[in-house]
Amino acid sequence: MNIDLSRRGFLGLAGAGVAGTSLGAMGFGAAEAAEAAHVRAFKLTTTTETRNTCTYCSVACGIILYSKGDLRAGEKAELFHVEGDADHPTNRGTLCPKGAAIKDFALAPTRATTPRYRRPGGTAWEDITWEAALDKIARAIKDDRDANFIAENAEGVTVNRWTTAGFLAASGSTNESAWTTYKVVRSLGIVGFDNQARV
Numbered sequence: 001m002n003i004d005l006s007r008r009g010f011l012g013l014a015g016a017g018v019a020g021t022s023l024g025a026m027g028f029g030a031a032e033a034a035e036a037a038h039v040r041a042f043k044l045t046t047t048t049e050t051r052n053t054c055t056y057c058s059v060a061c062g063i064i065l066y067s068k069g070d071l072r073a074g075e076k077a078e079l080f081h082v083e084g085d086a087d088h089p090t091n092r093g094t095l096c097p098k099g100a101a102i103k104d105f106a107l108a109p110t111r112a113t114t115p116r117y118r119r120p121g122g123t124a125w126e127d128i129t130w131e132a133a134l135d136k137i138a139r140a141i142k143d144d145r146d147a148n149f150i151a152e153n154a155e156g157v158t159v160n161r162w163t164t165a166g167f168l169a170a171s172g173s174t175n176e177s178a179w180t181t182y183k184v185v186r187s188l189g190i191v192g193f194d195n196q197a198r199v
């Protein structure tokens with residue numbers, strides 16, 4: 001359809017449109033309600049935000065986990081969206097493809113969520129509780145360290161070494177947890193200490 005609109009007519013119509021929009025924005029008449037009705041609610045408004053660190057690599061980008069469910073009311077958190085933390089000094093809101101897909105990693109049905117143990121000579125892994133896993137690790141640490149700790153070398157110099165055990169740390173740690181790990185490992189006398197990302 002052709003509309004024969006003069007320049008003066010066009011300016012008049014545009015002016016009327018602007019006036020109507022402005023009146024609506026200021027709360028006049030039904031315009032405001034009509035305008036509000038077609039604006040979709042921001043989907044993250046009512047969610048719980050949890051800040052964390054990407055678990056994948058030594059860049060340690062900051063992420064924000066969005067979940068439904070009020071934990072303080074005893075409800076279960078339901079993760080449904082993850083994005084980069086714009087306030088984080090490392091990544092400023094950006095994520096690489098691995099980090100951007102971390103929700104699928106967190107919710108994967110094949111993800112291990114409990115410690116697993118394979119008995120000596122066994123062929124299958126069995127789920128055990130966190131308490132049982134911690135007890136086993138503590139027992140193994142104590143027994144091996146007691147049996148192999150070297151307090152002095154052959155010249156009688158104090159060395160406090162424990163060389164029959166090693167420790168592999170993960171890179172997706174905060175500075176605080178990495179520092180705590182370092183202190184625990186070195187205070188035990190462990191010499192073989194490495195990191196998955198060699199940082």
Ligand code: SF4
Pocket residue numbers: 054055056057058059060061091094095096097098099100
């Ligand atoms: S988002 Fe990518 S670059 Fe950042 S920590 Fe995760 S894997 Fe590393």
